[in-house]
Amino acid sequence: MALGEFELIARYFDRASPRGDVLLGVGDDAALLEVPAGQALVAATDTLVEGRHFLPGTDPDSVGHQALAVNLSDLAAMGATPAWSLLSLSLPAADEAWLEGFARGFHRLAGRYGVALVGGDTVRGPLVITVEVLGFVETALALRRRGARPGDLLFVSGWPGEAAAGLRQLLAPGSGSVDPALLRRLRYAEPRIELGRGLRGVATAAMDVSDGLLGDLARLCSASGVGAVVELDSLPLSPALKAAFALGDCERLVLQGGDDYELLFCVPAARSEAVAALATPSCPLTCIGRIETGAGVRGLRHGLEVPIAEGGYDHFRPAP
Numbered sequence: 057m058a059l060g061e062f063e064l065i066a067r068y069f070d071r072a073s074p075r076g077d078v079l080l081g082v083g084d085d086a087a088l089l090e091v092p093a094g095q096a097l098v099a100a101t102d103t104l105v106e107g108r109h110f111l112p113g114t115d116p117d118s119v120g121h122q123a124l125a126v127n128l129s130d131l132a133a134m135g136a137t138p139a140w141s142l143l144s145l146s147l148p149a150a151d152e153a154w155l156e157g158f159a160r161g162f163h164r165l166a167g168r169y170g171v172a173l174v175g176g177d178t179v180r181g182p183l184v185i186t187v188e189v190l191g192f193v194e195t196a197l198a199l200r201r202r203g204a205r206p207g208d209l210l211f212v213s214g215w216p217g218e219a220a221a222g223l224r225q226l227l228a229p230g231s232g233s234v235d236p237a238l239l240r241r242l243r244y245a246e247p248r249i250e251l252g253r254g255l256r257g258v259a260t261a262a263m264d265v266s267d268g269l270l271g272d273l274a275r276l277c278s279a280s281g282v283g284a285v286v287e288l289d290s291l292p293l294s295p296a297l298k299a300a301f302a303l304g305d306c307e308r309l310v311l312q313g314g315d316d317y318e319l320l321f322c323v324p325a326a327r328s329e330a331v332a333a334l335a336t337p338s339c340p341l342t343c344i345g346r347i348e349t350g351a352g353v354r355g356l357r358h359g360l361e362v363p364i365a366e367g368g369y370d371h372f373r374p375a376p
């Protein structure tokens with residue numbers, strides 16, 4: 057690369073750490089980090105591939121944001137506090153305009169959550185971004201997928217379906233009309249860190265929704281050894297979604313669209329007031345059903361059972 061690897065890292069990624077628990081950050085062989093006493097280290101990693109996870113030509117500011125946001129969302133699902141990140145970049149060329157935008161989006165979100173970038177790697181190759189985020193949580197309070205019990209209420213945060221709606225509009229042939237609010241949900245996911253922290257000691261099970269609500273719910277159910285009922289009449293259909301799509305499409309987008317990065321969680325009915333206290337105008341919390349004995353996910357409309365397709369996004373499943 058015209059811009060050397062070390063120069064590239066120094067210019068775009070080596071920032072003074074905002075944290076006292078980074079004993080050694082970028083520049084040594086590895087980072088040295090101090091985990092608070094009594095807490096477990098929480099680690100998550102995710103890779104974004106151009107053409108697979110984002111369209112070629114996507115604003116690099118948004119790619120930088122999303123690369124970190126999808127990992128923060130996994131930490132949110134554990135009830136963890138994010139602290140540190142590592143970044144591995146495979147770049148076709150040292151395109152400085154791209155790097156500047158990417159670094160801006162990445163550092164902006166990192167700054168909001170006090171996340172220090174403590175290491176990484178750059179190589180020449182196809183555009184592939186791997187981020188790892190590390191954080192911590194009180195060991196006994198970590199949220200998991202297993203733990204849901206029959207009778208628990210099932211909640212989802214925010215507005216699932218909006219990101220998939222934005223993508224659908226973007227890909228619609230000949231369509232010039234893309235709702236900027238929907239596109240923003242696709243390009244700038246909002247990790248639900250505060251909600252995840254608030255659910256410690258409240259939720260019996262939680263996960264983030266990245267591959268479609270129904271498919272992810274089926275994973276949570278199978279991890280917990282339970283079944284679930286989803287009340288289709290209770291699904292949160294956002295005003296933007298309803299303005300752009302017919303009711304049936306709205307439901308499909310909410311249930312099967314991907315890239316939501318909302319939290320799906322289960323709470324005993326006796327704790328539902330604690331859930332209400334965690335809702336905010338920008339993060340409503342909607343009860344969409346309940347956990348039951350058995351296995352699998354059933355759909356109810358006006359109290360009557362209706363077939364609902366599972367099947368979220370799976371990278372390794374052949375396209376239909």
Ligand SMILES: [Mg+2]
Pocket residue numbers: 129130133263264265266
């Ligand atoms: Mg996840």
